[in-house]
Amino acid sequence: MTTAYRVLVICGTTDFNAEPNGVDRELLTLARLRAGLGQGGTQLGVLTFAQASDGVAQFYAKQGAARVFAPAQSLVDALPAAHVxxxxxxxxxxxxxxxxxxxxxxxxxxxxxxxxxxxNSELGSRSVGVVTGAHDVDESLNIRKNVLAGEYDSTVRVQGLPLVTLRPNSVDTAAAPAAAGEGMLTSYTLPGYDAVRMTEVTEKPRSTRPNLEEASIVVAAGRGIGGDLTPIESLADALGAAIGSTRAVTDAGWLDHSTQIGQTGKSVSPELYVSAGISGALQQKVGMDTSKTIVAINKDADAPVFEIADFGIVGDLFTVIPQAVQEIQRRKEN
Structure with missing residues (x-):
């Protein structure tokens, strides 16, 4: 029997009438594995920033949570200090x-x-370590992550409490099915949290495409698109994919900064990553190096992206992509 640990998961699900969102499902699966659920372990806790209620507690109890921690008041317009x-x-x-x-x-x-x-806690300082972008935490609490633009897979051990962020598409959610927990609710009142409040929030336009970090297919655009998004959008729609981009694209204003993948952007780990008009510089590689299959389209045969691609197409994306879309649609119809 493997060691069972006390694991606290910080969850972001907001719809408690459905299943946990994709990211939370992976986090909870890994937590159940490390908390020993199914082997007599009941050491899983969940922290949610949704307002405390019996419904929220029951929701996470079904996921194996023995304890559920939540704010007594709404934190919708609260600053980060309240969450901390x-x-x-x-x-x-x-x-x-x-x-x-x-x-x-x-x-x-x-x-x-x-x-x-x-x-620096008044309750007594604790030895802690933050590890970001991990793709696994094993049964000995060794943390695995890619470093140096994916050139190496490193193993990290924290001497103290590990605070770990987990990359999407890292955990097989079938590895530890949901198991009922007690779901005991603890709510906290945060005095003075609203001394400074957000007074206005502008919601971004909603897209019918998948969330970029969770998508199983990503079509990424580089400088080579020249500001014309038509082929990128057509391919993404044909594949049911999310759209990503390089910093050059977002700096030019062709796509929103929320689509940026790379060292100063988001990290993705899709099953299929299609790189269109991207040279493949190190900064961009950092954000997509764990993609399962990489297809590169670039008219420069010497582009660095071909060194990491599983499949490469040397050609003009404005010629290649329409042909690909036509073939995808033909196969769908058949």
């Missing part, structure tokens, strides 16, 4: 051996803030 206060209280109360969160910009910032607070 809540997380620190939950960690001090639950005493986890491992804390897991999604690998996204907000969570990376949150983990950093939590680490600083725990290291």
């Amino acid at each position: 206060n809540l997380a620190v209280q939950a960690i001090n109360d639950f005493g986890p051996d491992l804390v897991l969160a999604p690998h996204d910009t907000d969570s990376v910032e949150l983990m950093g803030r939590i680490a600083v607070r725990l290291a």
Whole structure:
């Protein structure tokens, strides 16, 4: 029997009438494995920033949570400090051996803030370590992640409490099916959290395409598109894919910065990554190096992207992609 640990998962699901979102399903699966659920372990805790309710507690109890931690009030318009206060209280109360969160910009910032607070806590400082962009945490709490633009797979061991962000598409959710937990709810009132509040939030236009970080197929555009998104959008629609881009594309204003993949953008791990008009510089490679299959389209036969691609097409994307879309549609019809 493997060692069972106390694992706290920071979840971001907001629709409690459905299943956990894709990222949370992976986090909860890994947490159930490390908490020993199915082997008599009941050491899984969940921290949610949704307002505390019996419904929220029951939702996570079905996922194996023995404890559920949540704010007593809505944090919809709260600044990050409120989330940090809540997380620190939950960690001090639950005493986890491992804390897991999604690998996204907000969570990376949150983990950093939590680490600083725990290291300087009035309740006694704790030895902590933040590891971002992991793709596995094994039964000995060794953390695996890619480094140096994916050239190496490293193993990290934290001497203290590991605060780990997990890259999407890293965990097989069938590895540890949902198992019922007690779901005991602990709610926290955060006095003074609303001393400074967000006064206005502008919602981004919703897209029918998959979320970029969770998508199983990504079509990424580079400088080679020259500002014409038509072939990229056509291919993405034909494949049911999310659209990504390089920094050059977002800096030019051709796509929103939320689509940027790379060292200063998002990290993706899709089953299929189609690179169109991208040279393949190191900064971009960092964000997609764990993609299962990489297809590159570039008219420059010497482009660095062909060194990492599983399949390469030397040609003009404005000629290649329409032919690919036509063939995909033909096969769908048959």
